[in-house]
């Protein structure tokens with residue numbers, strides 16, 4: 001049998017919880033003492049959702065490729081047979097953003113399925129199936145800045161290494177180091193959990209492959225950067241004065257111990 005997960009050190013986790021509340025929780029929502037996440041204002045249907053914060057790309061500084069792919073006009077596509085279904089403002093354009101195509105195609109597929117029910121669904125049932133999301137054209141929330149990444153609630157984060165949207169940081173410990181000090185390459189695919197730094201062991205058992213954030217000359221590989229999420233709040237605190245300083249080793253492990261409890 002595999003070794004069980006080590007017990008949480010409650011004292012350490014409690015200290016980490018305070019640090020997290022001061023430096024991280026404004027972006028990564030956490031449950032309150034009643035188990036409730038911070039919620040959005042009710043939408044026009046009276047429904048609330050877990051509040052999620054997006055951080056603009058220039059502020060977070062992590063690899064830009066994924067966010068930019070979504071909005072890069074050079075990657076716009078010919079809508080072909082979908083043209084008639086596009087929102088008005090895109091109908092006359094030769095090529096349209098991929099994000100618009102994606103929502104149009106998926107929206108139509110869903111709509112078709114919803115209309116196939118026999119007996120037909122009433123409006124209330126359709127809304128329920130759509131998760132009570134309220135479309136923009138009916139006054140729902142405008143899509144956020146797309147050149148941004150999502151700061152998700154970190155529940156279950158201990159089990160989901162490697163970290164960041166591009167899986168470029170092997171452990172929680174390394175994510176709390178200034179980005180210049182993070183490992184530039186490591187093996188992914190291991191299944192042995194490193195319960196101290198929290199991530200998977202970078203072993204080379206034949207089923208793993210090497211992740212590189214830079215090429216042999218040391219130049220960044222587009223899409224693979226492990227930079228960003230570094231500096232004030234991310235890897236630094238102003239705990240005892242107005243001076244910003246890197247987290248101490250002790251504080252890093254306190255934050256990690258707390259994140260294990262999420």
Ligand code: HEC
Nearest residue numbers: 023024027055060062149150151157162163164165233234
């Ligand atoms: C200003 C907002 C902001 C603050 C403050 C912040 N984060 Fe984040 N965090 C983000 C965003 C945005 C991402 C996603 C970035 C990406 O994937 O490129 C992220 C990603 C992460 C991830 C990886 C999530 C995953 O699924 O791989 C962890 C872990 C994390 N943050 C922990 C922390 C901790 C711990 C702190 C405080 C010490 C903190 N963050 C402070 C915005 C923030």
